[in-house]
Amino acid sequence: MKRSVCHVSLMLVGALLCAVGATAQETEISPIRLSLTGLEAVSVTVENISDSEARRAGLTPERVKTDVELRLRQLGVPVRDDASEYLYVNVNLIDTNEGLWAYSISVDLRQYAYLYRDLDIGAYGTTWSRGSIGTVGARKLATIRDAVKDYVDAFANDYLAGNSSRYKVSLLESKAGRLAAYGQNADALEVFRDILELEPNTPDIHYNIGLMHYQLLDYREAIASFQQHLTLYPDDEEVLYRVFLAHWGIAKDLEDAGQADMARPEHEASIPVLQELLSMNFGEVVYHRALARVYEKLGMVDEAQHEQEVAERMTSDGSE
16 A cells, blocks of 8 residues: 555664655645645735726726636635735736737736745735736727636636645645654644544545654554554555554553553454464564564463464575
8 A cells, every 4th residue: 555645664673764745646736836725715906907998898997806706706716805815917908009909917816925034024925927918909808808817717726726625635744744754743743633634534644643653652542543544444564563563562661660461461462463464464574573572471482482483484494
């Protein structure tokens, strides 16, 4: 099963963390779309169009604004007059006196932004923009309204993509992966929980939550998350092994605290997990060795010796 977020390889003697983001094929994280993520609504501002002939052709600021607001709402973009972020539409016309009109169209999203180097300095800036220049016959001035609508469609497409559940998940996955890679596991855990709210039935999210709990030595919570993963994807050999490692971690903590009797149930719970792993991959020497160690902890000498002999035989045969 492909790991799409944060893959961790954990052995009995150590841990190695490796973060990988969502694959580019699934969702491209575009800086432009990123600037639209979380935008609750927009207002619309249209610059004045003063030419009388353009007005006679229906190219008035009022009509263009109505066109834009109606199209945004049709496409699912929230529009509010009091929204501080606004779509700025500017149409300029020049009569060439040759039966043609030169025009320029720009549709920009303007929102308040701060300088990265100094967050105390902010101003309105353009974070999304489309536009064109050209000429059009006097009888076709009204087609400029259609061109404006095309740019509005492009904005709506980026807005909806940037605010889709999958896109938000991709952004969060990338953030969680970076946090985990730098050892900020508690913060990464919170981000993975945010992802879980968006995609509760995705096995890998439970997997990664379990990994973060494991890194934080919260083994019981790790097991619970791994079990959630296995409920959705029951034959995941890798996650089953993580369940064993978590049981082993709990048992070791109890033994180190002088509570060996309380550690026994954890070792007992490991046996069916390892046996299931062996049924899936009998040739994995590490499972036989792990089972031998569990049997040793439980005082099951014969069983431990048998598993150790199997492991040694497989190693000498080159099966390791």
